[in-house]
Amino acid sequence: METVSGKRTSSDLEIAEMLSQQDGDMVQTHGMIYSIKDMGDFGFVTLRKRNGIVQCVWNKDTCNCDIKSLGVEYSVRVKGSLKKDDRAPNGLEIHLTEVEVLTTPKEAPGINLSKRKLGVTLEKNMELRPITLRNVRERAIFKLQEGVVKGFRDYLMSQGFTEIHTPKIVASGAEGGANIFKMDYFGRKAYLAQSPQFYKQTMVGVFEKVFEVAPVFRAEKHNTTRHLNEYMGLDLEMGFIDSFTDVMEAETGAIKNIIKTLNEEYARELKILNVTLPEVDEIPCVRFKDAKEMVAAEYGRKIKDPYDLEPEEEQLISKLFKEKYNSEFVFVTHYPVKKRPFYAMDDPEDPKYTLSFDLLFRGMEVTTGGQRIHDYDMQVEKMIAKGLNPEDFTDFLMIHKHGMPPHGGLGMGLERFCMKLMDESNVRVASLFPRDLSRLTP
Amino acid sequence: METVSGKRTSSDLEIAEMLSQQDGDMVQTHGMIYSIKDMGDFGFVTLRKRNGIVQCVWNKDTCNCDIKSLGVEYSVRVKGSLKKDDRAPNGLEIHLTEVEVLTTPKEAPGINLSKRKLGVTLEKNMELRPITLRNVRERAIFKLQEGVVKGFRDYLMSQGFTEIHTPKIVASGAEGGANIFKMDYFGRKAYLAQSPQFYKQTMVGVFEKVFEVAPVFRAEKHNTTRHLNEYMGLDLEMGFIDSFTDVMEAETGAIKNIIKTLNEEYARELKILNVTLPEVDEIPCVRFKDAKEMVAAEYGRKIKDPYDLEPEEEQLISKLFKEKYNSEFVFVTHYPVKKRPFYAMDDPEDPKYTLSFDLLFRGMEVTTGGQRIHDYDMQVEKMIAKGLNPEDFTDFLMIHKHGMPPHGGLGMGLERFCMKLMDESNVRVASLFPRDLSRLTP
Numbered sequence: 111m112e113t114v115s116g117k118r119t120s121s122d123l124e125i126a127e128m129l130s131q132q133d134g135d136m137v138q139t140h141g142m143i144y145s146i147k148d149m150g151d152f153g154f155v156t157l158r159k160r161n162g163i164v165q166c167v168w169n170k171d172t173c174n175c176d177i178k179s180l181g182v183e184y185s186v187r188v189k190g191s192l193k194k195d196d197r198a199p200n201g202l203e204i205h206l207t208e209v210e211v212l213t214t215p216k217e218a219p220g221i222n223l224s225k226r227k228l229g230v231t232l233e234k235n236m237e238l239r240p241i242t243l244r245n246v247r248e249r250a251i252f253k254l255q256e257g258v259v260k261g262f263r264d265y266l267m268s269q270g271f272t273e274i275h276t277p278k279i280v281a282s283g284a285e286g287g288a289n290i291f292k293m294d295y296f297g298r299k300a301y302l303a304q305s306p307q308f309y310k311q312t313m314v315g316v317f318e319k320v321f322e323v324a325p326v327f328r329a330e331k332h333n334t335t336r337h338l339n340e341y342m343g344l345d346l347e348m349g350f351i352d353s354f355t356d357v358m359e360a361e362t363g364a365i366k367n368i369i370k371t372l373n374e375e376y377a378r379e380l381k382i383l384n385v386t387l388p389e390v391d392e393i394p395c396v397r398f399k400d401a402k403e404m405v406a407a408e409y410g411r412k413i414k415d416p417y418d419l420e421p422e423e424e425q426l427i428s429k430l431f432k433e434k435y436n437s438e439f440v441f442v443t444h445y446p447v448k449k450r451p452f453y454a455m456d457d458p459e460d461p462k463y464t465l466s467f468d469l470l471f472r473g474m475e476v477t478t479g480g481q482r483i484h485d486y487d488m489q490v491e492k493m494i495a496k497g498l499n500p501e502d503f504t505d506f507l508m509i510h511k512h513g514m515p516p517h518g519g520l521g522m523g524l525e526r527f528c529m530k531l532m533d534e535s536n537v538r539v540a541s542l543f544p545r546d547l548s549r550l551t552p
Numbered sequence: 553m554e555t556v557s558g559k560r561t562s563s564d565l566e567i568a569e570m571l572s573q574q575d576g577d578m579v580q581t582h583g584m585i586y587s588i589k590d591m592g593d594f595g596f597v598t599l600r601k602r603n604g605i606v607q608c609v610w611n612k613d614t615c616n617c618d619i620k621s622l623g624v625e626y627s628v629r630v631k632g633s634l635k636k637d638d639r640a641p642n643g644l645e646i647h648l649t650e651v652e653v654l655t656t657p658k659e660a661p662g663i664n665l666s667k668r669k670l671g672v673t674l675e676k677n678m679e680l681r682p683i684t685l686r687n688v689r690e691r692a693i694f695k696l697q698e699g700v701v702k703g704f705r706d707y708l709m710s711q712g713f714t715e716i717h718t719p720k721i722v723a724s725g726a727e728g729g730a731n732i733f734k735m736d737y738f739g740r741k742a743y744l745a746q747s748p749q750f751y752k753q754t755m756v757g758v759f760e761k762v763f764e765v766a767p768v769f770r771a772e773k774h775n776t777t778r779h780l781n782e783y784m785g786l787d788l789e790m791g792f793i794d795s796f797t798d799v800m801e802a803e804t805g806a807i808k809n810i811i812k813t814l815n816e817e818y819a820r821e822l823k824i825l826n827v828t829l830p831e832v833d834e835i836p837c838v839r840f841k842d843a844k845e846m847v848a849a850e851y852g853r854k855i856k857d858p859y860d861l862e863p864e865e866e867q868l869i870s871k872l873f874k875e876k877y878n879s880e881f882v883f884v885t886h887y888p889v890k891k892r893p894f895y896a897m898d899d900p901e902d903p904k905y906t907l908s909f910d911l912l913f914r915g916m917e918v919t920t921g922g923q924r925i926h927d928y929d930m931q932v933e934k935m936i937a938k939g940l941n942p943e944d945f946t947d948f949l950m951i952h953k954h955g956m957p958p959h960g961g962l963g964m965g966l967e968r969f970c971m972k973l974m975d976e977s978n979v980r981v982a983s984l985f986p987r988d989l990s991r992l993t994p
Binding site: 114117119122124140159160184185187213216217218219238240241243244256259260267270273274275278280281291293294296300302312313316317324329331340342352358362364390391393395396484508512515516524543545550551 | 566629720751754761802833835
């Protein structure tokens with residue numbers, strides 16, 4: 111009887127394992143050929159491994175294969191003697207004795223994947239995405255993204271939050287408006303979830319503190335550098351809050367842990383991408399109304415839209431708080447009722463505003479959050495005031511009817527957060543396979 | 553300037569924190585009232601906290617509030633003196649001195665949420681899901697589910713896998729067939745991803761080893777106890793494999809770590825749910841053809857469908873391997889080409905079969921996996937043989953054209969795995985808000 115027991119099957123070494131060997135030891139590893147430099151009797155073959163580049167030195171007298179028989183994107187297994195060298199990528203070289211070709215491509219890619227920066231247009235990059243992601247700089251973005259999610263998740267778990275998975279096919283939208291994708295569900299009209307809002311609030315009644323990392327779908331018809339039609343939402347929701355400041359504290363804790371995680375576990379990617387992480391000690395808070403006025407005064411602007419922040423205002427608020435308080439983050443609080451959804455709790459001290467916030471990071475909103483209505487009558491009343499029919503929300507209102515603690519939460523856009531982390535100017539670079547008005551492939 | 557710094561804001565204690573206090577200490581905590589027993593001059597109020605029940609003893613002479621003013625699902629903050637008692641839930645009682653009511657429901661739920669088992673029909677349970685999940689046994693299922701995901705993820709990260717997030721709105725289906733949800737994408741025809749298949753294979757060329765935990769959508773029209781139309785897929789894909797056994801080894805390692813995680817960190821839920829975890833040392837492997845014949849011989853069955861396993865055959869194979877090899881898991885390998893998708897690699901030794909497997913767990917398939925085709929010509933040829941047009945798969949074929957290592961992977965259904973873990977008979981109990989033929993809400 112053949113069995114499997116979860117053991118390691120390969121004797122190919124990882125980079126870290128080779129680094130723990132001695133100079134001159136024979137090592138075996140695998141990789142995809144990233145670049146070849148053929149100088150006649152000798153040459154260099156660099157391998158792309160999952161977490162770094164390894165330089166192999168080829169010499170016609172000592173290696174069993176002809177360098178001319180190799181090509182980029184070949185998958186190979188190699189053997190050779192180890193030489194540690196601080197100048198080489200990842201501190202080592204392999205002096206090849208054997209190369210076994212595992213697979214060969216049909217055609218070489220039309221672009222040089224091993225350049226430090228790809229140097230293609232965004233359009234071209236997106237079109238050739240399955241291949242361009244193999245560039246070491248391109249892929250580092252998504253390793254860093256993994257670290258952001260890890261830092262977020264680890265922190266929340268350490269604080270007693272429960273990870274949940276809620277449906278993406280839904281019967282009604284949580285955020286209102288026309289930006290919702292429609293679909294047919296066995297003859298019934300259905301939608302793709304614009305956010306896990308109803309479900310995460312529901313789960314506060316169950317687990318008190320919950321979070322979800324999942325795709326979010328927005329049928330926004332504008333083509334901008336900061337919108338995606340499908341993105342990853344980092345959502346949390348928490349009960350028994352004293353005010354929405356508790357939610358901002360939770361986010362600040364999560365962001366501090368994201369930065370700590372990146373510093374400790376993703377140093378390689380930070381270096382490849384030349385990322386300067388923000389320092390986060392205390393994040394300043396400013397009221398929406400005050401922020402608008404401060405920026406108008408400081409930079410001589412006219413306030414055009416009193417109910418929302420224009421992108422340029424977000425940039426200027428960030429600039430001002432960076433200059434005055436040396437903070438790359440700023441919480442803008444108390445948004446107008448008019449611009450917040452029906453589940454947002456109004457400020458009892460001034461019911462034109464809500465107990466809500468956005469987090470700006472380096473000039474852009476990366477999070478929206480706030481306290482939610484927990485009282486049944488108050489929620490029904492606000493639905494009606496917003497022109498909605500409470501009968502369309504019977505399932506959601508079940509939680510208010512049967513009791514909810516005071517609660518609040520937030521949603522952060524992963525790609526947008528990563529974009530600002532890397533000081534990139536287009537959110538698409540932080541999405542593996544972006545979905546926008548014109549892109550449904552690859 | 554108001555600021556937030558990520559600090560803890562509440563002085564309410566968690567259960568573990570109360571347990572580290574001394575008998576007689578004054579403690580403060582919060583919760584939702586789970587049950588009330590009013591015996592006149594004294595009584596019991598149990599609180600549902602995020603991770604357990606706390607029993608509070610009310611006495612009219614020592615508490616500032618009247619027990620008659622309280623009700624189930626009220627959110628409260630309480631103070632009182634701590635008394636440790638091994639017979640009480642979680643080993644402690646609070647002798648109340650103060651109760652502050654934070655929120656009150658509009659109506660009490662129509663069912664008793666605090667019963668050990670809810671005792672309602674599945675239909676009723678699903679209909680009242682936002683509330684029934686508050687039952688301590690119901691919610692334990694999803695805490696356990698969190699542990700399954702954690703065990704899976706932690707193991708793969710420890711093995712150098714990268715977590716990825718791939719689009720769910722796609723231009724073509726990966727699994728073929730009619731069971732795909734259609735949608736409109738700005739005037740173009742689009743679909744909901746039946747699996748992350750194309751993308752995870754693509755990402756093997758980038759990161760070598762990847763995994764994803766994300767929703768998967770299947771428009772299956774049959775209403776069974778084992779199908780959901782939206783479920784959570786635990787997917788992995790890995791390069792540089794020597795054979796598909798490497799993939800089974802990875803899965804076995806992940807399952808061992810899931811069980812270890814549940815044992816070490818989810819003991820409370822295992823107890824509430826009375827779960828007996830499977831013991832996993834070595835998982836036996838049997839060829840599809842042999843498994844069918846063994847079961848036919850052992851249980852006197854006729855083989856009706858030579859190309860697939862019937863649900864009853866899955867049960868009998870599991871029964872046989874439990875009896876003969878004391879294993880609750882069994883890998884069934886080498887499925888017929890006819891029943892496997894176009895990306896599956898054929899067995900070079902017998903091209904009627906594929907280098908693929910299913911994992912059966914307690915009588916049910918919980919995973920499908922195998923080696924994939926990496927060669928461009930072979931993939932194009934198999935598409936044509938399967939009646940597909942390679943031109944419809946240009947983006948996917950880009951990776952074969954420009955080089956892929958030998959690779960394979962698998963997809964596990966989270967809800968189905970949890971269902972079998974708990975020996976439940978309907979997969980819906982392991983989904984927070986199930987989507988099936990008739991259910992689009994709550």
